[in-house]
Amino acid sequence: MSEIIIDGELLPFIEGQTVAAALVAAGRVAWRTTRVQHRPRGVFCGIGVCFDCLVTIDGAGGQRACLVPARPGMAVTTGRDGDG
């Protein structure tokens, strides 16, 4: 199994899964907080429409985890208020 790096920790995934699918497979459904009330959010629409699942990938912010295929060694950071 391949791995991505989520906030410094290795997370296994199956080639073909998105970053969101890899997180959900590991039991995580929330990975950021909202800008105003700091409420936990993760995957909601799963098809790129709602922007709830935003993360930063290899330094690029505002990425929809449900759309980006996971690739070995990809560095994902989560949890920033507002835009992942």
Add this chain to the structure above:
Amino acid sequence: MGRPSDIIIVGAGPAGMAAAATALAGGLRVAQVDSGTAVGGQFWRHPPQHARSAIPTDDLHHGLREYRALSRELSMARKAGRLDLRLAHHVWSAVREGDGFAVHAVDRRDAPRESAVTLHAPRLLVATGAYDRQLPFQGWDLPGVLTIGGLQALLKGGGVTAGSRVALGGTGPFLLPVAAGLAARGVEVVTVCEAGNPLAWLRHPLPVLRNPGKWAEGAGYAFGLARHRIRVRPRTAITGAEGGDRVTAVRIAAVASDGSPRPGTERRIEVDAVGVGWGFTPQLDLLIPLGCDLTNSADGNAVVAVDGGQRTSVPGLYAAGEACGVGGAALAVGEGHLAAQSALTDSGSAAVLGNRRLVAVRATVARQRAFARAMALAHPIPAAWSSWLTDETVVCRCEEVTAGAVRTACTEGGAHDHRQVKQLTRAGMGWCQGRMCGPAVHCLTSQNQVYTPAERLVATPVTLGALADLDEQQ
């Protein structure tokens, strides 16, 4: 950039695939763009080709024979150099350009890196599908509450289930395949709350009788649900979700025909995930700025107006599938064939579908549209759904605007539609640009009118870097 195309097809779901197959059979050079990593759209969502043995999903699908036949035709045309298939390309704008169209996209095959791509062709066919329509309720923003389409996408695209004890709710037949699919992967589906009344279908017997394919599909799901002992509760709704870092329970209640909860019927059920969906909202982001005429659909959505050959009011622009009215994959496939046939005729090429086939496709489309209308009337958004909301319920997820704030904008601010509410409260102004809350804010402000989404000039976020690439190309 290779040879220019005769037609650009945006979307590679059932409608786009069928359209491409017919256009290619008629000798057109086709450029097809889709944001997914495989053809199939949402209905036939698959993992990327190289991952299909590691993530088996065949048993979750309906109509795979047609998917495979269309996939084969597309893949042969691609090898022959007649189909320029652009997967993982996100279209952010389509504009008129001289007598034709320019489609602006970002190539995200190497995401998060992206680079700008512009395609040009004399004709454009938009088959961008739809997404789940949502109605807010207390707790719908808790982690673990997903759209039913989201649950399905994780399952069909990634082989992943979002929970182990799941409650589903909303209205419409789409609840059934999602329940069956989750159960097939070992999820305990504790309840399926269908707000509508199944007897409502009896008011429209003809469209049901004339679509035996739909009975077979329905019977298949019913069998799957029975095998896993899943109970569909008619006239019941999920009226609230509870939890902290994750949803831990739902509240469900029997509802009257207007959707108002019947006092004393509320129950609490422990779950670790929830799926909700109230029909679909057509994805019109590319079509509205192009100036297409819209028309009203029986499900309360504005949709693109098309003639009998799927031509929009803009010359050279065709639409097929859910953008012309939500009706499912079989309808979308028929409309895709008809749209491509029109494009062939209009460009002076010989039509592909012979008279008999054309008559058959038109008959299928008419039958499926009648079925879609019956479905919309049997599964409406309940009139009194907003009685589930408290003033604290979040309506706009992005900007965290509450139902109380929306109501105040109407009563004290004088707002009459979702655009005015947006100006007063920021509802619909965040990342998703009102795609999630738009229909609900619309219902809270002007319930009896058809929902027309806001015009979005940029259909998907695009980086300044990608835009700078574009300047260099030109």
